[in-house]
Amino acid sequence: MRVYVPLTPAGLADAHRRGELGPGPLTAYAVTPGLREWYLSDDLEELEYAALGRAAQASLRLLAVDPAAPRRRVVVAVDVPDREAVADPDRGLDPSAVGEVRIGRSVPLAKAAAVHADGADAEAAVAAAAAALGAADQGDEDARFTVDGADDHELLWYATQEIENVLAELG
Numbered sequence: 001m002r003v004y005v006p007l008t009p010a011g012l013a014d015a016h017r018r019g020e021l022g023p024g025p026l027t028a029y030a031v032t033p034g035l036r037e038w039y040l041s042d043d044l045e046e047l048e049y050a051a052l053g054r055a056a057q058a059s060l061r062l063l064a065v066d067p068a069a070p071r072r073r074v075v076v077a078v079d080v081p082d083r084e085a086v087a088d089p090d091r092g093l094d095p096s097a098v099g100e101v102r103i104g105r106s107v108p109l110a111k112a113a114a115v116h117a118d119g120a121d122a123e124a125a126v127a128a129a130a131a132a133l134g135a136a137d138q139g140d141e142d143a144r145f146t147v148d149g150a151d152d153h154e155l156l157w158y159a160t161q162e163i164e165n166v167l168a169e170l171g
């Protein structure tokens with residue numbers, strides 16, 4: 001199963017240094033029954049893109065609580081055995097948990113299929129979105145518009161061999 005692990009630039013640097021994502025349990029996003037129902041599509045590519053988007057939102061949340069982090073979302077796509085990516089049945093109807101899975105152990109970075117990260121052009125929008133996240137969660141529509149503005153920036157795709165270059169670019 002392909003899962004999408006949200007990180008910050010520092011989290012990616014740590015994973016690169018240690019050679020693994022973790023320690024477990026890891027929160028990730030995947031094509032779950034709940035995501036299929038929420039997204040209303042049978043196209044696996046579209047569903048995986050939706051799971052990537054959910055992970056990007058989770059990365060934004062990680063950035064919001066780390067003011068020193070460079071304002072760029074990071075997601076690592078990793079392949080794990082289906083049985084290791086477990087959705088919490090008690091949170092199946094929770095809109096904030098759509099597509100969320102837990103992986104009980106660390107995952108070798110060698111299992112990564114790709115790294116997705118914001119380009120430099122997204123920094124201002126991601127910074128504004130991270131700053132507005134709390135107000136958006138409280139129902140402020142202007143703040144929600146600002147948070148949604150980060151989604152206007154597509155995450156760039158990088159091969160795992162490019163992680164050192166990605167880290168250099170992320171600062």
